[in-house]
Amino acid sequence: MRKRKNRTYTGEFKQEAVALVTEQGYTVSKAAASLGVKDQLLHSW
Numbered sequence: 001m002r003k004r005k006n007r008t009y010t011g012e013f014k015q016e017a018v019a020l021v022t023e024q025g026y027t028v029s030k031a032a033a034s035l036g037v038k039d040q041l042l043h044s045w
Contacts, residue, residue: 009037014045 020031021042032042 017042018045 017031017035017037020026020034021028026034028039028042032039035042
């Protein structure tokens, strides 16, 4: 079995992801899906 590699995200990416929810009205689930990250990760940002 392969070991998963942890991804790192830039501060800019995180800010834009949060802005999808706070400024553009996306749900956390939809924003996370469109960015290819898990809902829980987006919640932590």
